Amino acid sequence: MNAPTTTPEAVAWHLQGNWAPVFDEIEAGPLKVTGEIPKDLFGDYVRVGMNPRSGHSDHWFSGNGMLHSVQLENGQAHYRNRYVRTPYYEADMTMMSGMFDPAASPANTNIIRHAGQWLALEEAHLPWAVDRDLNTIGAHDYGGKLTGAMTAHPRECPETGELLFFGYQLARAPHLTYYRVDRAGQMVEAEPIDLPNPVMMHDWNVTRNHVVFMDLPVVFDLGAAMKGQAPLSFKREAGARLGVMKRNGAKGQVRWFEIEPCYVFHPVNAYEQGDKIVIHVCRQQQAMVGGFSNLYGGEATTGKIWRWTIDLAKGTVSEEQIDDAASDFPRVNDSLVGLKAQFGYTSSLNERAPSLTLGQYLYKYDLDSGKKQVRDFGASNHLGEPIFIPRPGAKAEDDGWIMALKHDEAIDQSALVILNAQDFDGEAVATITMPRRIPYGAHGNWMSR
Ligand SMILES: [Fe+2]
Numbered sequence: 187m188n189a190p191t192t193t194p195e196a197v198a199w200h201l202q203g204n205w206a207p208v209f210d211e212i213e214a215g216p217l218k219v220t221g222e223i224p225k226d227l228f229g230d231y232v233r234v235g236m237n238p239r240s241g242h243s244d245h246w247f248s249g250n251g252m253l254h255s256v257q258l259e260n261g262q263a264h265y266r267n268r269y270v271r272t273p274y275y276e277a278d279m280t281m282m283s284g285m286f287d288p289a290a291s292p293a294n295t296n297i298i299r300h301a302g303q304w305l306a307l308e309e310a311h312l313p314w315a316v317d318r319d320l321n322t323i324g325a326h327d328y329g330g331k332l333t334g335a336m337t338a339h340p341r342e343c344p345e346t347g348e349l350l351f352f353g354y355q356l357a358r359a360p361h362l363t364y365y366r367v368d369r370a371g372q373m374v375e376a377e378p379i380d381l382p383n384p385v386m387m388h389d390w391n392v393t394r395n396h397v398v399f400m401d402l403p404v405v406f407d408l409g410a411a412m413k414g415q416a417p418l419s420f421k422r423e424a425g426a427r428l429g430v431m432k433r434n435g436a437k438g439q440v441r442w443f444e445i446e447p448c449y450v451f452h453p454v455n456a457y458e459q460g461d462k463i464v465i466h467v468c469r470q471q472q473a474m475v476g477g478f479s480n481l482y483g484g485e486a487t488t489g490k491i492w493r494w495t496i497d498l499a500k501g502t503v504s505e506e507q508i509d510d511a512a513s514d515f516p517r518v519n520d521s522l523v524g525l526k527a528q529f530g531y532t533s534s535l536n537e538r539a540p541s542l543t544l545g546q547y548l549y550k551y552d553l554d555s556g557k558k559q560v561r562d563f564g565a566s567n568h569l570g571e572p573i574f575i576p577r578p579g580a581k582a583e584d585d586g587w588i589m590a591l592k593h594d595e596a597i598d599q600s601a602l603v604i605l606n607a608q609d610f611d612g613e614a615v616a617t618i619t620m621p622r623r624i625p626y627g628a629h630g631n632w633m634s635r
Contacts, residue, residue: 198479199541200236200246204568204593204600205626207237207249208267214621215257215264221616223261223604224587226578229634230318231256231589231602233570234306235627236294239269240278245479246542248281250274251294251306253320254591254624256602259635263602263618268320270294270306282411285357288312288334289325295338296629300349301371304633307338309354309388318633328373334363338629339389339452344521350392350433352399356384356406356417364397364431364438377438379431383424391456391465392433392524398456398463398496399429399440402449404473416478422447428496428503430463443496443503449473451489454516454530454553455523461499466530466553467492468514469507482542488512488535491551508556512537513549515571515629519583528554529584529607531572544568544626548590550610559610563603566596568626574607575632584608587615589632591624600624 199205236249243249251270256263269275270293274284284290291311298305305313305326313336315323327333332353340351347369354362360378367373379399384406391398403424411417426447429440454466468489475483491508513532530553534545546567550559563569569592576586588605600620606612 198246199482200249201238201242204595204598204623205246207239207241207252207625208623209239209241210622211268212622213264213266216262217256217265217621218619219261219263219616220619221604221614223258223263223616223618225261227258227575227587227604228260229258229632231258231573231630231632232297232304232320233591233624233627233630234270234294234297235625236292237269237625237627239275244280246481247294248284248292249294251292251308252625252627253297253306253316254627255320256618256620265621266320267622267624268316268322270314270316271322272311272314272325274311282417285310291325294628296631298340298342298631299633300340300342300367301369303371307336307340309338310335310356312336328367328371331373331376332365336365337387337390341390341392341523342520343392344523344525345394350397352387352390352397354381354385354387356386357408361385362387362399366433375434377436379429379438379440385424386418388451389453391453391463393456393458393463394524395433395458396463397431397433398465399431400450400453401427401429401442402473403447404449416474418474418478420449420473420475422472428465428494430496430498441498443501445494445503446505449487452514452516454491454532454551455518455527457524457526459526461497463496463498464526465494465496466508466516466551467494468516468532476541480541485512485537488537489514489532491530491532491556493553508553509551509558511549511558512545513547517571517573519574519576519586521576522583527583528552531574531588531607533569533572533590544570548572548588548605548610550584550588550607561605561611563592567592567594570626571629573630573632575634582608591620593624593626598623
């Protein structure tokens with residue numbers, strides 16, 4: 187294993203401070219708790235992040251995936267972390283060297299559970315199955331039916347239990363494929379879709395009857411990539427479109443709607459209302475204006491909550507900004523994915539920082555009114571994705587808890603905070619001190635038992 191060879195001045199933002207990787211794989215517990223962990227919380231909070239094993243990676247996106255889990259049981263918490271051991275990890279690959287092997291996933295972007303299977307995801311490769319102890323099982327290709335990439339943002343339909351996802355590939359056509367997996371984990375539909383440009387399609391939308399693709403102009407340039415230049419850049423002139431397709435049996439038939447060029451890493455949620463599809467998103471004016479490696483370019487590249495309303499009868503899209511606060515990593519109550527959810531939860535971003543910086547606030551949006559509640563953790567704290575966990579037997583949408591990792595840079599300490607979602611700015615239900623620094627990362631989920 188190589189030590190970092192760069193001088194401190196040359197260290198990229200994604201390798202500094204609490205973005206920097208940790209190397210040991212440990213188990214620890216019971217962990218120190220301030221407050222009380224609800225006894226109803228029985229399961230695993232699991233999050234993945236970019237954690238280059240060599241200490242260096244050529245891009246934030248390309249670090250090896252490391253899983254962190256906090257197991258909650260009887261009011262106690264235990265911690266564990268493990269790398270996902272894919273060929274990308276074993277051969278210490280890079281974004282470019284790993285590009286043409288579908289199994290060579292960094293597995294660093296999301297961890298989900300579907301049909302009892304835990305899958306570690308990164309959007310340019312196959313999913314990787316792992317077990318509850320975070321041991322790597324192997325690439326998961328749905329019995330050979332999945333031959334290419336799977337998005338890191340599939341959606342499980344709360345009504346049918348299906349897993350809906352897409353895969354995009356940059357270097358050759360089809361640039362986009364849609365997949366539907368039944369609740370038992372069997373792939374039942376795979377449809378190639380025409381797309382004019384090879385674009386980075388990080389996330390998407392589902393509703394009760396439709397899926398909505400986002401063809402947004404972060405465009406791939408193979409020639410530039412082969413010359414070692416930026417493989418992806420924001421090209422406003424390529425335009426932007428939303429593609430509405432029936433969830434079942436559409437045979438790739440998509441109805442496209444032009445929108446203002448922009449970029450969206452993450453939608454909050456989408457739902458149908460008569461002939462309309464309403465989508466809330468964390469919308470950026472642009473992407474990668476700070477360059478491919480820096481990603482960040484201040485205010486133009488942070489997400490703000492917008493609402494898109496697609497009118498299927500009139501063939502129009504209206505676009506309206508709901509709030510000007512910068513935030514991303516949106517979540518809703520997962521039982522309302524694709525249905526009308528009133529509340530969306532996001533983590534704030536600090537627009538005054540020179541590189542991508544998680545902020546000190548969590549937000550709870552009323553998506554109807556656009557009003558938000560602000561939870562302030564203090565200036566030295568940086569908050570990750572807020573996950574909603576329903577209380578058993580809950581009647582109200584927000585009857586449950588918010589879980590998020592935070593890192594206090596003043597004391598270099600990470601903690602998992604648990605909030606009462608209905609008392610969003612009140613006293614935390616529990617703050618669980620992590621036995622080690624947990625680097626800022628990507629997405630996670632609550633795996634109830
Ligand atoms: Fe994401």
